[in-house]
Amino acid sequence: MIMEGQSLLKSEMVGRLNELGLLSQAFERSVAGSGSTYLVSGEAGIGKTRLVSEIMSVAESDGATLIRGWCLPECLEPLMPVKEALREGGMQELVAGTPPPKILSGYLMNDAGMLFARAERTKSNMDADIFAAMLKAVSSFVSDSLRMMGQSSGIGEFSSISHSGYRILVQSRGKFSLAMVIEGAENEFLIDDMDRILAEVGEKIRPDIVDVSQCGWAEEKLMKLVTSARYDGAFVMDDPRLRQENLFDNILLGLQRASALKPLVLFLDDLQWADPSTLGLLHYLSRNTRSGKVFILGTYRPEDIVPRPDGTPHTLETTLQNMSRESLFTEIRLKRLGKDGTQGIVAGSLGPAEFSEELYAKIHTETDGNPFFVLEILRLLVDEGFVRRSGDIWVMEKPLSEMHLPSKIFDVIQRRLNRLLKTQYEILECASVVGERFGSDVVGQTLDMNRMSLLKNLNEIEKIHKLIHSSESKYHFDHCKIRDVLYGSIGNELRIEYHRAVAQSYEKLFEGREKDIAGELAHHFLEAKDPRAAKYLVIAGDRARKEYANGEAIVFYNHALEIVKLPEEIVRINEWLGDLYTLVGDCERAIVGYSNAIEIAEETVRKADLYRKMAHAFEKHSEYESGITAAQTGLEILGDCDDPVRCRLLTTMSLNHVRKGEYDKALELLGRAMVDATRLNVKKEIADAHRLMGITWWFRGNFEKALEHYQDALIIQRKIGDDSGKESTLNNIGVVYMETGRLDEALEYFMEGLEYGEMVGDKSGTASTIDNIGNLLHSRGDVEKALEYHLRGLELYRMTGDRNGVAWALSSLGYVYPDLEQNQRGIDCQLESVEICKEIGDQHILAYNYYGLADVHTKMEQFDAALNYANMALELSRELGAKREEGASTYVLGTIHRDMGEFPLAMDTYEQARELLSDVGDTSLLSMIDYDTGLCLKMMGETEEAKKLLEKALGEFRKMGMGIWLRKTEAALADLKGA
Numbered sequence: 001m002i003m004e005g006q007s008l009l010k011s012e013m014v015g016r017l018n019e020l021g022l023l024s025q026a027f028e029r030s031v032a033g034s035g036s037t038y039l040v041s042g043e044a045g046i047g048k049t050r051l052v053s054e055i056m057s058v059a060e061s062d063g064a065t066l067i068r069g070w071c072l073p074e075c076l077e078p079l080m081p082v083k084e085a086l087r088e089g090g091m092q093e094l095v096a097g098t099p100p101p102k103i104l105s106g107y108l109m110n111d112a113g114m115l116f117a118r119a120e121r122t123k124s125n126m127d128a129d130i131f132a133a134m135l136k137a138v139s140s141f142v143s144d145s146l147r148m149m150g151q152s153s154g155i156g157e158f159s160s161i162s163h164s165g166y167r168i169l170v171q172s173r174g175k176f177s178l179a180m181v182i183e184g185a186e187n188e189f190l191i192d193d194m195d196r197i198l199a200e201v202g203e204k205i206r207p208d209i210v211d212v213s214q215c216g217w218a219e220e221k222l223m224k225l226v227t228s229a230r231y232d233g234a235f236v237m238d239d240p241r242l243r244q245e246n247l248f249d250n251i252l253l254g255l256q257r258a259s260a261l262k263p264l265v266l267f268l269d270d271l272q273w274a275d276p277s278t279l280g281l282l283h284y285l286s287r288n289t290r291s292g293k294v295f296i297l298g299t300y301r302p303e304d305i306v307p308r309p310d311g312t313p314h315t316l317e318t319t320l321q322n323m324s325r326e327s328l329f330t331e332i333r334l335k336r337l338g339k340d341g342t343q344g345i346v347a348g349s350l351g352p353a354e355f356s357e358e359l360y361a362k363i364h365t366e367t368d369g370n371p372f373f374v375l376e377i378l379r380l381l382v383d384e385g386f387v388r389r390s391g392d393i394w395v396m397e398k399p400l401s402e403m404h405l406p407s408k409i410f411d412v413i414q415r416r417l418n419r420l421l422k423t424q425y426e427i428l429e430c431a432s433v434v435g436e437r438f439g440s441d442v443v444g445q446t447l448d449m450n451r452m453s454l455l456k457n458l459n460e461i462e463k464i465h466k467l468i469h470s471s472e473s474k475y476h477f478d479h480c481k482i483r484d485v486l487y488g489s490i491g492n493e494l495r496i497e498y499h500r501a502v503a504q505s506y507e508k509l510f511e512g513r514e515k516d517i518a519g520e521l522a523h524h525f526l527e528a529k530d531p532r533a534a535k536y537l538v539i540a541g542d543r544a545r546k547e548y549a550n551g552e553a554i555v556f557y558n559h560a561l562e563i564v565k566l567p568e569e570i571v572r573i574n575e576w577l578g579d580l581y582t583l584v585g586d587c588e589r590a591i592v593g594y595s596n597a598i599e600i601a602e603e604t605v606r607k608a609d610l611y612r613k614m615a616h617a618f619e620k621h622s623e624y625e626s627g628i629t630a631a632q633t634g635l636e637i638l639g640d641c642d643d644p645v646r647c648r649l650l651t652t653m654s655l656n657h658v659r660k661g662e663y664d665k666a667l668e669l670l671g672r673a674m675v676d677a678t679r680l681n682v683k684k685e686i687a688d689a690h691r692l693m694g695i696t697w698w699f700r701g702n703f704e705k706a707l708e709h710y711q712d713a714l715i716i717q718r719k720i721g722d723d724s725g726k727e728s729t730l731n732n733i734g735v736v737y738m739e740t741g742r743l744d745e746a747l748e749y750f751m752e753g754l755e756y757g758e759m760v761g762d763k764s765g766t767a768s769t770i771d772n773i774g775n776l777l778h779s780r781g782d783v784e785k786a787l788e789y790h791l792r793g794l795e796l797y798r799m800t801g802d803r804n805g806v807a808w809a810l811s812s813l814g815y816v817y818p819d820l821e822q823n824q825r826g827i828d829c830q831l832e833s834v835e836i837c838k839e840i841g842d843q844h845i846l847a848y849n850y851y852g853l854a855d856v857h858t859k860m861e862q863f864d865a866a867l868n869y870a871n872m873a874l875e876l877s878r879e880l881g882a883k884r885e886e887g888a889s890t891y892v893l894g895t896i897h898r899d900m901g902e903f904p905l906a907m908d909t910y911e912q913a914r915e916l917l918s919d920v921g922d923t924s925l926l927s928m929i930d931y932d933t934g935l936c937l938k939m940m941g942e943t944e945e946a947k948k949l950l951e952k953a954l955g956e957f958r959k960m961g962m963g964i965w966l967r968k969t970e971a972a973l974a975d976l977k978g979a
Contacts, residue, residue, distance in 0.1 A: 012348050014049050014371070015341035019332050023055040023297075030295035031062070031263045037286040037296040039271070039320075042334030044481055045372025045409065048299040051334065059295070064263040065089060070476070071273040074435040076540070076556070077519045078277035078549035081268055091187060094254040097547070101184035102233030103226045108201065108218055111175045116215050117206065119223035133765070152895075158191055158257070173198040176205075178222075180971055182956065183934065184233055188253035189761070195219055210874040235739075244277075244548035245800065246761040248284045255285070259293040270480070271300040271316055276551025279319040286328040288799050310558070312586075315551060321799075332948070336369035345374045345876050353394035355387070372479060376412040377405060383419070406696075412693040414486040418592045420465060424457050428467065432486035433498040433524075437476050445505035446498070500528035515539055519556075526559055538573070550580050571597045571606070576818075578613055587621035606629070608638040609645045615652045619659060622841060627656035647677040647685040651692055658692075661881025663700045669692065687716035691729055698736065699882060707736045727756050727765050731772060738776050741923040741960030746776055764805055767796035773808050774816070781963025783819045790816055807836040807845050811852060816858045819964065826856050847876045847885045851892045858896050866896045884925075887916035891929050898936045906936050927956035931969055938976060947976055957960075 019040075026036050060066055064368045069085030081093050082180035157172040164974040169180045171194040178194045178201075201218055225231070235243065258264050268274065268282065286296055289441050305314045323329050337345070338397045342364040347353065349638060367373035381387045381403070388397045406412045417425060430446050431438040444454045458475065462468050467482055468475050479481040490498065503524035510517050518540040525533035541556035557573050557580070564570055578593030594614040611634030618627030631653035640645055650673035657666040670693045675687035690713035697706035710733045717726040728751035757766035772787030790812045797805035814830035817823070830853045837846040850873035857866035870893040877885035894909035910933045917925050934949035950973050955967040 013050070013054055014344035014348060015337045016047060016054075016334070019051055019334065020054055022332060022605065024058060027055060027059055027062075027064075027263075027265070027295050030143070030265075030293055031064075033291065033293055033294045035259075035289040035294040035296070037282075037289075037298070037323075037329040038332060039298045039300065039329050040332045040334060041300050041302050043303055043370070044301055045370045045479070046334045046336065047371045048301075048334060048753045049269060050371070051332075052269075052297050052299060056265060056267060059263065061263045062263070063260055064265050064295075066265050066267070067091070068267045068269070070277065070437065071268060071270045071275075073273040073435045074523050075273075075519065076275050076523075076544075076552050078275055078544055078547055078552050079281065081274060081278055082281055085266065085268070085550070086251070089258075091254055091258065091449070094188065094251045095247065097183055097243070098187075099234050100231055101182040101186055101190060102169070103184065103190070103228075103231040104181045105224045106226045107179045108180070108197075108215075108222060109177050109179065111177070116176075116201075117219035117222050119219060119226040120228060126242075130512045130590075158511065160186060169194070171195055171198060174202045176201050178227075182231075188257065190231060191226055191257065192253055197225065210430070226787070229760060230761075239462055240546055240548035242760055242762055248281055249761065249763070251281065252285060252288050255289065255290050255294055259289075263293040263295065265295045265297065267297040270298050271298045272304040272314075274316065275549070276315050277547075277549045279315055280551075283319055283323055283328070283801065284799070286323060287326060287801070297661075309932070315850070326798075337371060338369060339364050342367065342369050342374055345371055349375060350387075350394045352392060353387075355394070355396060356400065357413045358400055359396060362400065362403070362405065364811065366407055370409070372481065373409050376409065376832075378414055380405070380415060383416070409481055410488075413482055416465070416467070417482075417485065420461070421457075421468075422460055423453075424465075427454065427457055428461065428503075429486055429490060430473070430498060431468075432483045433490070433502055435493065436480060436483055437474050439474055441509055442502060442505050445509060446501045496528050499524045500530055503528060503530070503532070507663070515543070518543065522556065522559070526563075531563060534560050534569075536622075537563070538569075541573075541576070545576065545580065550584050554580050554584075555750060566603075567600050571601045574600075575610060575613070578610075578617065582613070582617050582620060584621070587617045587623075590617040591621075602641070604637060604641055605643050605645055608634040608641075608643075608649065610634075611637065612645060612649045612652050615649070615656065619652070619656050624656040625803055628653055631656070639968060641666065642680065643712070644677070644680055644685055646680045647673045647680070647682065647689065648675070648906070651685070651688055654692060654696070658696050658699060659700075663696050663881070666696045670696065683716050683720045684722055687713045687720070687722060687725060690716070691725065693734070694729075694732060697734070703736050703740050707733065710736065711753060723760065724762075727753055727760075727762065730756070731765070731769055734772055734776075736768075737922060738772065738779065739922055741927075741956065741962045743776055743780060750776065763796050763800045764802045766806050767793045767800075767802070770796065771805075771812055774812055778812075778816055778819070778964070779960075779962045781965075781967060783816060783964065787813070787816050803836050803840050804842055804845075807833045807842060810836070810850050811845055814849070814852045814856070818859055823856050823860050827853065830856070843876060843880055844882065844885070847873050847880065847882065847889070850876065851885070851889045854889075854892045854896065858892070858899055863896060863900050867893075870896055883916055883919060884922055887913050887922070890916060891925065891932070894936075895927075895932050898932065898939070903936055903940050907933070910936070923956065924960060924962060927960070927962070928965065930956070931965065931972070935972060938972070943976060947973070950976065 023038060026038055038050045040051055042048050056068075059930065062785050067085040067089035069081030069083075071081045079095060083092070086092050086095050105120040106118065107115060109115055158170070159172075160167060160169045161167070167182045167184070167186060169182060169190070171178050171191060173195065176198055178198050178970075180190070180194060182190075185977045197218075201219070205215060205218065212679070255264055255266070266285070268278070271279070271282070274282070282296070287292070289296065300316060305317050307313055311956060320329075339361070343360045346355070346360065346363065363374060363377055367377055380400065386396070386403050388396055389395075406415065417428070420428070426447065427443060427449075430443050434442050434446075440454055440458060442452075442839055444451055447454075457479065458468070458470075462470060462475075467478055469478055470476075472485050487495075503521055506517055506521055506524070507514060514521060514536070516534045520572060522533050522536035522540050537556045537560035541553045541560060544550075544553035544556060554577065559574055561570065562579075574593045574597035576596065581587065581590035581593055590618075591614055594610050594617065597612045598607055598614075602608060615627040615631035615634065618630055631649050634649045635646065635653075638649070649668045654669035654673070656668040657663070657669065670689050673689045674686065674693075677689055690709045694706045694713065696711035697703075697709065710729055714726065714729045714733065716722075717729060719843050720963050730749050734746045734749035734753065737743070737749065740862045750769050754766060754769040754773070757763075757769055770795035772790050774786045774793060777783075777789060778786035790809055794806065794809035794813065797809055810829045810833035814826045814833065817826035817829065830849050834846060834849045834853075837843070837849065854866045854870035854873060857863070857869065870889055874886065874888035874893065877889050888910060890913035894906045894913055897903075897909055898906035910929055914926065914929050917929070930953040934946045934953065937943075937946035937949065950969055954966065954969045954973065957969055
């Protein structure tokens, strides 16, 4: 494409064919259903965006959907580049973050319009006439949609219309369609749920069936969806963490649905400027699109990945480290071009030329092979008449000795800028203060310039000088270096006044809506050293915190602390910083935040509660003594003041004692908390104390008392609507029932917890419950089904990046695989879990891993390794004061001795394990010990004693429904009878 006048041609790609080939292959794999993430890195001007543009053109010609977003250095609004990318792709609803829709009714039909099932909310206020008209519209719409879509390929087809103020959604699959009437906007969760029902319907119902009475199960399933609290028009639980998690999942489901129709490419440019939420979403999408037709591309400049002023690593550096640990991306590093590459750009940009080798060498020497620098030098040579076109060939107009080429890109760009009219330069100078992307309204308001004159000048700057380009209602600098040169040339005082003027222009343009652009206002007032920045920094921080955009909130609040003067504001911001740092796992900085707030806080209860939060941060950081001291200090400050904070201090202190294995002290403190909470009639604190008592008794191994307190906590949580607490307690109760052999009751609680977790979209909670159901199924002997559940739990944990959960799921798989005769896979899972536990410092799972490894090595008769792991488990369990784990480790050690032929030692060890586990009350493990002791007695020739123990174990296994152990014991008894 030839540009105006003696301009440069658009050069073919030079020196990047290998890199383009790698990206082309990756795109082809994504088209085949194997998605991936590729990041292109290199210095400014090296050709990152050009390389990606080439592969985007290839993808577009192959019919792919392209969505692009640009990260901006001055923008910290959470997910802004993603919002713009999705808006460009017509998918802006994915990131709207609006409450879920309210389902009013649902209808299942075949392609002939025959109604198979219907479900309606009983409390619907819909007018009867409107309802009848809408049902007719649904039927017509389904028929019309099916005619337009033709025969479905099996992938869910989706359409929607509006009718009488309602939305009608139609999802079709094969010969069936499901229509939903809703209030509000649809989300991807509802579309996914509709498609799941249709998939099951397609398997179970023939579309030509006449008798619909046999479709009652479909109506029940439809009614459950229609009346679900998940689709009641409001967030089930307004928890910022869950809302962000659900937002990420909504975006993921939307991209997956779009990519099912045709491949999708998502490109995020300049990731070094990305906000933390965007980087979090990039990590989430990269992890969860590997089995789909989604190709993710990003670019970044390594020279900008420098530590923050406070010494913390750059957010992108941390993100890349975490993604690298999971092998989630491939990096392509672009290097500068050699002499041949430089000459290739010259030839490609100008066309045929008769230049001396010395000129090519000089251009390469001055630019060092940076493509952008090469192009800028060429523009300079053309614009200043050093070379000219003679017919169809470019020739040198002046001798090389007269060419004084700038040695820095800054000087080259500055010479281009100097050719602008004074007014045009001022426009770009102001625009450089606004940012990489700017609107004409802000520039015009700031310069108080006639709009028509401004737009004409911008048009000339774009079309003739080619320094900017427009996109929709915004302008972008043609390259970040152009903006860098302009901004860097502004004197300090003038720059300050520019920022103040831009901020004031934003205030006028967004009068009454300043909160919508609080981040931009904060940035410009801050750069102007204007105290008005404090107000907007706090607003932006509050907004980010409520959206669970913790990284952005931390940046805003830290800047605010540099400006605010009022003591109460300083206390509040430091407290919020403490809360945020605790959430992101930076407990050291959390403690600093709370300490700073404590120094200034005057009100007694406030100061005591800050010590409580500090104690919690110490517990998260495994500094239990410091946590106990902080909580004790808070209690001393509180004195005789009767406030619920006292209960919270006592429970937080008790948790630190639990972590130390000091269970008696923990129970004493919880008893005091219970008395105070009951006196003050604070229900949540009573429930929290009960639940923590349950946890403490569970660690002590007293399952009966643990269950008693869990049940009491659950009763209160149900009454007061403590949803997050209820989900955890349901799981706790299920675990106790499972470990005491009451598997049917355990399953009831797990299923209630699972239903709730799926309803609110709590993936980590759901994964935990699914993993526990896997353990229960394993106990029952349904090993294949157990494997399915554990793998599903592992997938959910990995989706959310919950490494603690991943470690648990891997450990569970380490126990399942050996029972499927896959010992090595079991060992591999346990070892992977061990590595994670060591990295995150989880000692309890580590003990579980060690005796699991000891068990499988025993089965493989690798006794040295088995003894080593059993002793490691035993030592760690004793350090933790975890009696159940100590008993389990001792039990495994007994089995090792037995299989090594050391029968007397094995019998003594089994007895030690029995004593430990009798105190705990773990019926299932005690029965397993009876079984293995029986086998030991059999090997010793004591058949009568062996028979007694095996029959005792058989009765317990039968009572508990532990199928796998039941079959083992029956086989052992049959073998004993045969002998």
